[in-house]
Amino acid sequence: MPWFVKIERGIVDKQTFDQHVPAHCAYVRKLIAAGHQARTGYWAERGGGMMLFEASSLAAAKAIVEADPLVQHQCVHYELHEWCIVEEPR
Template sequence: MPWFVKIEEGIVEKPEFDQHVPAHKAYVKDLIANGHQARSGYWTQRGGGMMIFQAESLEEAKAIVAKDPLIQNGCVRYKLYQWQVVVE
């Protein structure tokens, strides 16, 4: 399965962002349970993060990202990329 990367930038204040983090973590755990090998984290400097995951296609990756609580609640602006692995 191809890999995809969602690079995000926070666009709301931290208290608002933080109230959606538990739902985001549950969402990522569900992706892992369903075979997408998802990992999510944030940059050590405040204001953004990244999620990497596998999906069958760009269309599926877009649908996966659309279900992220951070996206649904307008907490981040993001870009989605297909990542081509060259060394495993």
């Protein structure tokens, strides 16, 4: 399956954002359980973060991102990119 990256930038105050983080983390756990190998995190040096995951297509990846609670509650602006892996581990 192709890999995708959601790069996000927060657009609400921290208190509002933090209200939706537990739902976002639960959503990522559901993605992992469904086989999407999702990982999520934030930039230490500035606002924003990233989610890396597998999906069957760009359309499927967009649907995954649109279902993320941080997106649904309009806490972030995001970019979605397909990530082409150059070398796999041996």
